[in-house]
Amino acid sequence: MRITGYRTLTAVQDWRRPVGDANGVYADGVTEMPIVIVETDVGVTGVGLGSHVQVETVFAAIEGEDPRAVTALYDRMLRRTFKAGHAGAVFGTIGALDTALWDIKAQAAGEPLWRLLGGRDRRVPAYASGLDIALDDDELVALYQTYADRGLRAAKIKGGLDIERDRHRLALVRDVLTDAGHGTRPGLMLDVNETWTRKQAVRHVGELERTLDLTWIEEPVRRWDVEGHATVGRGIRASVATGENLTGLEQHRPLIAAGAVDIVQTAAVWGVTHFLRVSALAHAHDLPVSPIGTTPVGLLHAATSVPNHLVSELQDLRPPSGVSVDLHVEDGAFILGDRPGLGIRLDEEAIAASRRRLPDPRSDGSHIRPERAGHRLLPVDAGREPKSATLNA
Known part of the structure; x- marks a missing residue:
C-alpha cells in the first residue's frame, strides 16, 4: 500500500446560535472545518479534520510511503517543516494528515481505531462545552439542558470578562x-482563553470560589x-x-516539569500521534489528559488506549455539514462504533453546497485577540471592548 495523493475540503459547522469566548464571538454561529483526505493506491482513503495550510509542502514528506508507518511518517513531516512545523497552522496540517493516516491504518486492519490502538472500552466520558459567552440566561439554561438530557454531569462555560456574570452563569449551569x-x-x-494577567486570574477565581x-x-x-x-x-x-494551543512536546514539557498544569489538554487538530505522546509525558508525571475540539473523533479513539484520560470535551451535538461520524452520545459519554478506521463518512456534495455559508475571513470571532486583553479595569460585555479607558487590573 502506498500514499498517492491528497484532497482538501472545507465543511461548515452551523451552531445555530452565536458562539465564542472572551476574545470574540461568531455572531452568525457559522465556523469552518478544514478537511484533508489522503488517498492510496489500493483505494483506501483516510480523513483528517484540521488545517491544510502548506499541505503541499507537508505532503511531500509522506508521498509514496506506506501509510501504515504512521509514527515514522509523523516525524518525517516534522523534519520536512522543522522551521515552521512545531507551531501554528502548519502543525495543524501535520495533525490532519497524521489523523488521516491512522484512519487508513485501522481500515487496512479492518478494525475501528480505538481497538487497533489497544482500547478496551468504547465509552469515552464527556463534559459539555457550549462556547456560550454570548448567550443570555434563558438560552444558556436551554443549551445545557440538552447536554444534561444526554447524561452529561460536568460542564465548562466561557467567561473571564465579568466576575459577577461568571458567578451567575456558573450557578445557572450548576443548577x-x-x-x-x-x-x-x-x-x-x-x-x-488566555484573557487574564496572573493577578487577575487569582483574584477572579478566588472570588468565584467563595460560593x-x-x-x-x-x-x-x-x-x-x-x-x-x-x-x-x-x-x-x-x-x-x-495545553490546547501548545504544539509539540517541547511546549508542554516546561509547564509539566514546573508543576504549572494539573489537567493536560491537547486539541484534536494537532493529531493522534501528538496526543499519544503528550499523554505518555503527562502519565510519567501522574497527570490526567483531556482532549478538546469541535469534532475530536481521532482523539476519542486514542483516549481509549491511554491510562490517564480523564474526560473529553463535547461541543456541538451535530457534526459539520456533510460529515457523519460513527459514534453517539448517551449516559454522559461518547460511544464509539465498530466501523473500521475513524468511522468518518463524507458527503462531498453537501460539503461543497455548504461553502456558500463559510464565514467572511474579515469577520469577528474568537480567533482575534482583543487589543485590551489582560489590560481591563472594568467588566466587559461579552464580545465587546469597554468604551471607557482601561488599565491593567
Missing part, C-alpha cells in the same frame, strides 16, 4: 446539572507563561487546565 443528576454535585469548569466549587480554570494566562500558570495554581483551589 441544571444538579437537577438532572438528582442532587449529585456536578463538575464545573471556567475557560477564559462555587470549580473543578478547573482553563487557560487563565498566556499559553507559554509557565511561572504564571504556577502562580495561579498556588493561589486558587481549582485545578489549572491548559
Whole structure:
C-alpha cells in the first residue's frame, strides 16, 4: 500500500446560535472545518479534520510511503517543516494528515481505531462545552439542558470578562446539572482563553470560589507563561487546565516539569500521534489528559488506549455539514462504533453546497485577540471592548 495523493475540503459547522469566548464571538454561529483526505493506491482513503495550510509542502514528506508507518511518517513531516512545523497552522496540517493516516491504518486492519490502538472500552466520558459567552440566561439554561438530557454531569462555560456574570452563569449551569443528576454535585469548569494577567486570574477565581466549587480554570494566562500558570495554581483551589494551543512536546514539557498544569489538554487538530505522546509525558508525571475540539473523533479513539484520560470535551451535538461520524452520545459519554478506521463518512456534495455559508475571513470571532486583553479595569460585555479607558487590573 502506498500514499498517492491528497484532497482538501472545507465543511461548515452551523451552531445555530452565536458562539465564542472572551476574545470574540461568531455572531452568525457559522465556523469552518478544514478537511484533508489522503488517498492510496489500493483505494483506501483516510480523513483528517484540521488545517491544510502548506499541505503541499507537508505532503511531500509522506508521498509514496506506506501509510501504515504512521509514527515514522509523523516525524518525517516534522523534519520536512522543522522551521515552521512545531507551531501554528502548519502543525495543524501535520495533525490532519497524521489523523488521516491512522484512519487508513485501522481500515487496512479492518478494525475501528480505538481497538487497533489497544482500547478496551468504547465509552469515552464527556463534559459539555457550549462556547456560550454570548448567550443570555434563558438560552444558556436551554443549551445545557440538552447536554444534561444526554447524561452529561460536568460542564465548562466561557467567561473571564465579568466576575459577577461568571458567578451567575456558573450557578445557572450548576443548577441544571444538579437537577438532572438528582442532587449529585456536578463538575464545573471556567475557560477564559488566555484573557487574564496572573493577578487577575487569582483574584477572579478566588472570588468565584467563595460560593462555587470549580473543578478547573482553563487557560487563565498566556499559553507559554509557565511561572504564571504556577502562580495561579498556588493561589486558587481549582485545578489549572491548559495545553490546547501548545504544539509539540517541547511546549508542554516546561509547564509539566514546573508543576504549572494539573489537567493536560491537547486539541484534536494537532493529531493522534501528538496526543499519544503528550499523554505518555503527562502519565510519567501522574497527570490526567483531556482532549478538546469541535469534532475530536481521532482523539476519542486514542483516549481509549491511554491510562490517564480523564474526560473529553463535547461541543456541538451535530457534526459539520456533510460529515457523519460513527459514534453517539448517551449516559454522559461518547460511544464509539465498530466501523473500521475513524468511522468518518463524507458527503462531498453537501460539503461543497455548504461553502456558500463559510464565514467572511474579515469577520469577528474568537480567533482575534482583543487589543485590551489582560489590560481591563472594568467588566466587559461579552464580545465587546469597554468604551471607557482601561488599565491593567
